[in-house]
Amino acid sequence: MQHLWIKDIKENAKVEGNYLVKSKSVGQTRQGNPFLTLTLGDRTGTIEARVWDRVEEISTQFKEGNIVTITGQASTYRNQVQIQIHELKQNKSPVDPTIFQESTPKDITHMLSDLKKLANQIQNRHLRPLIDSFMADHHFVTQFKKAPAAKNFHHSYLGGLLEHTLSVSQMAVLVSEHYPDLDCDLLLSGAILHDIGKIEELIFDLNIEYSDKGRLLGHIVLGVMMVEEKLKSLKDFPSELALRLKHLILSHHGEFDFGSPKRPKFLEAFALHLIDDMDAK
Structure with missing residues (x-):
């Protein structure tokens, strides 16, 4: 599968692929529900991503510095493109370091x-x-x-x-x-x-x-x-x-x-x- 470079991710784009986790933090909505905020990167830049479902389960599967495989949808929030992640897992297969x-x-x-x-x-x-x-x-x-x-x-x-x-x-x-x-x-x-x-x-x-x-x-x-x-x-x-x-x-x-x-x-x-x-x- 051809890598979708972060610089090329536009609003409403379907996003599938491997990205480097630059940062990771857990927050709470006003209703008290947890959500996960990630900064994902490749060699072209970084992008913010959010996980809203199964936060505790997914959060234990990876850490900062890992490569994760994601499926999600790009959207715009406060004039910034971000990814709403639907599926996420740590990628343990060999990767091309020049992507990142x-x-x-x-x-x-x-x-x-x-x-x-x-x-x-x-x-x-x-x-x-x-x-x-x-x-x-x-x-x-x-x-x-x-x-x-x-x-x-x-x-x-x-x-x-x-x-x-x-x-x-x-x-x-x-x-x-x-x-x-x-x-x-x-x-x-x-x-x-x-x-x-x-x-x-x-x-x-x-x-x-x-x-x-x-x-x-x-x-x-x-x-x-x-x-x-x-x-x-x-x-x-x-x-x-x-x-x-x-x-x-x-x-x-x-x-x-x-x-x-x-x-x-x-x-x-x-x-x-x-x-x-x-x-x-």
């Missing part, structure tokens, strides 16, 4: 291929295996392709992290070509890895929310931890190089006020911060 969340307009496969091509330009015999270890990690790549780059501020949609990372990495190469004093391999490695902690900071199956790790540690610390974990399996990785790479991640927000534990201390760190800031804006 905005996703990048760019091709995921092509972007990942382009990022891997950039990674293949890294000549440093220590940095290249580190980057390759991430690109060969199936779980990492699966999450990295889907993740948003943020909850609200920039690239806050599915695939946004890959889109942002590719853009920052492309600019890192261009900046390195223009300023030959920069270590291109180090800057490009930092560009590829600077936001990897987002895959653990954010939960993005149906809504974009912060995980417990995200709230308590944040993506910068999580990213450094992910790099440290990969470094355990790489023999003879220079400690000074590891330190500089981790500093790139720790300082890429530039200022303490913007969440960086450290300010940039060397050229590649300054360059990464400026490139990241430009792409995020």
Whole structure:
């Protein structure tokens, strides 16, 4: 069944389909009868919906954040279209998350291929295996392709992290070509890895929310931890190089006020911060 987008629901339309429950509350009519008020959503917006019958029974079947299958009729109340729900049940079947969340307009496969091509330009015999270890990690790549780059501020949609990372990495190469004093391999490695902690900071199956790790540690610390974990399996990785790479991640927000534990201390760190800031804006 073709999904009826919320933006297309008009007065008197019959509404059938799956929607995300954004909010849920129980009220009472003047006669003391309970009714259920819902905010339903998909990627095109939200709409208010009401349940008038079997309220207590239906209310126990789902909670906020669930996908529900509804049958109802659209009507207008106080100049706003809302849905009068006749039937409702929680949908436990697999759903396409792009129905409920905005996703990048760019091709995921092509972007990942382009990022891997950039990674293949890294000549440093220590940095290249580190980057390759991430690109060969199936779980990492699966999450990295889907993740948003943020909850609200920039690239806050599915695939946004890959889109942002590719853009920052492309600019890192261009900046390195223009300023030959920069270590291109180090800057490009930092560009590829600077936001990897987002895959653990954010939960993005149906809504974009912060995980417990995200709230308590944040993506910068999580990213450094992910790099440290990969470094355990790489023999003879220079400690000074590891330190500089981790500093790139720790300082890429530039200022303490913007969440960086450290300010940039060397050229590649300054360059990464400026490139990241430009792409995020």
